[in-house]
Amino acid sequence: MTDPVNAFVAGPRARISGRAGGALAGLSFAVKDLFDVAGIPTGGGNHDWAKANPVPERHAWAVQTLLDAGADLVGKTITDEVSLGILGENAFDGTPTNSAAPERVPGGSSSGSAAAVAAGLCDTALGTDTGGSMRVPSSFCGIYGIRPTHGRIDVTGLMPQAPSSDTAGWFARDAATFARVGAVLLGEAPGPLPTKLLIAVDAFAFADPEVAAALQPMVRKLERVVGPAREEIMAPQGLSVWARAQRSLQPVEAWQTFRPWIERHNPRMAFSVAAGLIAGSQVPASERNWAALMREEARARLRHLLPPGTVLCLPTTPFPAPLRGLPMPALQPMRDRITCLCAQGGLTGSPQISIPGATVDGAPVGLSIIGGRGTDASLIALAQAMEAIS
Template sequence: MPSRSNFLAPGADIRVEGAPDGPLRGRTFVAKDLFDVAGARTGAGNPDWARTHPMATKNAWAVQKLLDAGATLVGKTITDEISLGLLGENAHDGTPLNPRAPDRVPGGSSSGSASAVAQAFCDAALGTDTGGSVRVPASFCGLYGIRPTHGRLPLQGMAPQAPSSDTTGWFARDAATFLAVSQAMLDERPPTALPNELIVAVDAFGFADEAVRDALAPAVKRLGALLGSVREDLLAPQGLSVWGRAQRTLQMAEAWKTFQPWVEQENPRFAFLVARSLLAGSMVEKADLAWAALMRDEARGRLAHLLSGDAILCMPTTPSVAPLRGQPLPVLDRARDRINCLAAHGGLAGHPQLSLPLGEAEGAPVGLSIIGARGADMTLAAVAQALEDQR
């Protein structure tokens, strides 16, 4: 049994039984410590958040959805501080173990949820994804992890960060469990037919490390053979770094707007990186916001065009394997900036994206992502199952 201390949030060793007759009966899950659980305190990875917010009186929508489906909640998990992070290191609660690469970070901000599933403590886990916080730990820990269509699922009882990008997501170790959880969350059965075209995002593959490209090449070949038609195209004609800058601008400005009343009222303690992000968000100029909003419009148009037919797009989830733990700030800043370049389209365009655990480089996992049209979440889950059935 894995050590609960390396992924459970402080005071969150809890258990809530699921409905006795649901489709997920017998399965267990954990929830990131941004989701309310009745009778528990939501800590959001910061001791002053926990201190200044009341005990939850009802379950978050996503938690209740899985409980009603029969799954049993067995804990709440560590998150990057107020969800502002991509690597999974929390100065207050610690860094959850990445069991597939113990010397490396698990990815954030849904770090504890990914760690718990990867260590087989539970069958599935709830996370959140604003700028990559399910997709990145899924890639780093070798899991299935989805950022669903933005706006499709209610976010009641989930602590917000940047509402125009916030989503609830989930993890699983195998495609069958992932498909079952997806059906419960989305209230939808998988389609009877798979997409008939695969678009390979050549700019995203070109941006990734050579070791990542090589590790994912067999999976891309398998995926192309499954769907029957393959073509190459650009994800971001304006440049991946341009999309990254736009998403970062919008996200940090929204995050500051979300947390400003609490910060000004409570003067809470923050790790340097979190304080720096909030400060940057507070200083975003109106002209920069206007530019970023226009770039979001372009990104939405681009994804809608690429995925207007019966096609899905594939790309590396992250440009590299997980960074080593405890790196100096300049190294971490570079890693975050590169990750953001491959994750920005999620918040900008809002399309569903599923990271598949189909590669290994430098002895560590790396994910291949598939992206579908808005609303095609279950199609992605069906593709994942079909690929696993091929093995």
């Protein structure tokens, strides 16, 4: 298989046939290079990571589960360095091509998995989402993606970043494949469909007006499935306040995760990645303590908003994918705005899917749907129902 979109990591392609006759027979899948595949170094998007870590002897749980269900592994995909990145530009491995908008970034950190699925190089692909790493590339590449309920998908064999926010998810180009893979990984068939729809007006107002407008037909379609929507503020304390809490909690945990490696090996990393880790090392205890309380408030808010049967929709990203190769000072404000629409995932652990179907300036943007914790299968049913009335 060639790699026309630079989705796969360099070197011999990891290829393992799935068990014959499983539920996913005939499907091909790729895995983000944070998931262990037995006998192959886990690269983690940083060329000094594998040197310091043993070659895994077992497949990650999610890899093993897809293989057991009959899907065929076709390769490991590029990730933002140690999963710290939201745009998909990797200084070691290059930037996977966003085939829906080739002049733009694919989004990250599950960049290669999203690019491979979007380009049709495989049917599905595993990724991870700590602060938006499934949702953002889903939106930017115009494909389905899920950040499952925190703790729902076993992360054994997955390179950690910030364990209290880390999740494993998957991409697909169509809702049927998305649901088929979900049934295996969740161990639960799609459904039931939600019956109440909320619109996060703070999030829509925060997005570029063109994005909010482009998503309106998808919201109307959602209403046809779920029923008339009610407008709600998702984050009464402020999207930027939730983002601040996430931006305090996540880098602190990431620093705890990577500190032993860094201190022992002084690895090379892109300046922006080092800067993020150093920022994590410098968060004062008072800020961490406040952020932990704000996390509790955010969880309480979503519990209140999302009783069983209720879902909330919002733009996955405030804008379509930025152009490739922009300088750091241009990128940082974009990262910050993205975090304002993604922070609820890491803070609350609620499941969120991003559904493709809108474009701005010819580039995709996704509509996100959030449900209460544990309602992953309902969100997948909703994706199927929406696609059915296209």
